[in-house]
Amino acid sequence: MWYIKLEMKRLKQVLGQTSFKSVLILWVVLVLAIATLFLSAVFSYKNSKVLAQKALEDQAMMIAITLQGVMTYTNLEEMNYNAFLNIILSQNWENLEFIMLYDEDGDIILHSNPELIGYRLAPEEINFIKNCKLPYYRFYLDQEDEALNQKIFIADFNFYTQKYNLYLRVGLNIATFSFIIKRAQFLFSLKMLACLGLLIAGFIGTKFLIGYERMQLKMKELESISTMAKILSHEIRNPLGSIKGFSQYLREKIPDPSFSRYLEIIFREALRIERLTDELILYVNPVKVEPKNFNLKELIEEVWFSFKDKYPQVELKFFTQGENFEVVTDPDKIKEIVVNLIQNALDAVLETNQEKKEVKIEVEDYGESLRVRVVDNGPGMDEDTLKKAFDPFFTTKPKGSGLGLAIVEKLCEAMKIKINLQTQKGEGTSIWLEIPRFLS
Missing domain, CATH: 3.30.450.20 (PAS domain)
Known part of the structure; x- marks a missing residue:
């Protein structure tokens, strides 16, 4: 476990190392060049x-x-x-x-x-x-x-x-x-345009360098998380298997209901830790896409049906528009995305005290692409929460992992799916996907 502590310390250092030395050097050079030119x-x-x-x-x-x-x-x-x-x-x-x-x-x-x-x-x-x-x-x-x-x-x-x-x-x-004088004015104008060009190049370069640096930091972050995930997978999966197995065994052997209740809690928490470990491994590992031809409407309808019986207190609606729902992409990854989105929507509406709790799932034939939309009438998000919604490990749920939407975004990026999230505090959330009909 000492290695996990070491990796956690390294991860904190990586996240705190947002260095802008390259940007500073760029602007020092640009300012000197612009000043000289001016x-x-x-x-x-x-x-x-x-x-x-x-x-x-x-x-x-x-x-x-x-x-x-x-x-x-x-x-x-x-x-x-x-x-x-x-x-x-x-x-x-x-x-x-x-x-x-x-x-x-x-x-x-x-x-x-x-x-x-x-x-x-x-x-x-x-x-x-x-x-x-x-x-x-x-x-x-x-x-x-x-x-x-x-x-x-x-x-x-x-x-x-x-x-x-x-x-x-x-x-x-x-x-x-x-x-x-006119020639001098013309040359002066050219040099001023060159100054403006350098200034614009500076802003473009700054954006590129910040993006590149953030990408490097993210890669280091993922590297640290990946190392931790591998250790967690090895160190936690085996004990978890034992905890789950023995808790089930004891529930069968000890008929006392009051004791069985505690064993049930142990079993559920073990499942939660196992799910968190699976999500962590899924997030850090490269996405392997295996495109297949399938009917998107049927796949999402199957997911909808599995949730419908589990949450009778929520009015879970399913709509379709169009006729052709055939698509060539990875069905397992699509299912993972849709499950995450529906689960988030259900968790959101269950937080509210309103009588009518509603989640709508819509699938639309959009020509060269298909659109999937998940809408809930939950509490919605404020601007700060919306900005961090796709950040890994950010969550507003007491027992959330903060990896759900981060995994969704990663899978969407791998399968060239456009994703858009719209929300307003107190009025619910709408998230839609635009899935290419043919993933090359």
Whole structure:
């Protein structure tokens, strides 16, 4: 018996070892990857904006330096629009929107658009230019194209000639800048999608790892239970046989009714322990399915009939719907499942004090499958009980093993049977099976 104690201790350790180290490692790696990707995206986007603007600033500066070199010794009073335009065209500057020279009063002396020569800048604008450090760069929304949200890049410079201290304003088209920014935005979006993909992958991976870890724990649990079951089978079956045999022998030899009653209790409890041992062995051993062709209605009707006489206080009803109840699956396993479900339903209704105790069994021809439904008007289950209903060793019965529904679920899984349990506290329970007509 020392080995059983050792296995029980090991089983408790297994059940308490729900380690999520693999999940933690996964999320640490993912968080680092997402953070790196996110920071890379942000810095790349900001860097692209800075570099694109720097390119515009350098181009404006190059235009200003070139124009300063060409016009330093030019007599502005003798220069007309055509001469100014020829200078501009001879340089073949890209992205150029306009160039203008204006004096300290804001009067436009020369402009690439002749219609604007002679106009004066707003006083607040010229005062701002005088007081700020030049060159001064900014993006400006073109009033004429405001509806199109067309921006241009503007740079103001000091411009010196032989006689005058003027100001030069260069306006550049930002098409190239916009292209760089859009490309940066596109790459930023791709990296954000990659972050989202990693996040989704993290959740999927977490679900997989938790499922895998739980499966591993369940396998270890089953291994421990299997070892215990084998020991119990060996250590308990032989003494149980003796207890059952001697209790029956004594009942026959001792006619005293009061003494026979105690022997009857011994015999029943021995049977209960034997049944518990059988259930434990059935639960831990692999399920061997042996498909045969049989009539499901006849099999369940036979089970129903065997229960009907044992529980006269319960109204046990049997219904069928359809005509074809032939099925190819394992009849012994189906019988085991149905017996468990009906027994659970009967135990449930017997717990109640209501006058009408009812259990209904329904078999329905559902085309490619057959449906079996067991309904009772017992006390039902609350949400917590429902969540644990199929857990091994969980029971609400004083003398239950907690293996009935666990065995049912295991057998259903082996025979590809869908199982669904619906219940409500105080209103009873309904459980149905969808059995494939042909088990391959």
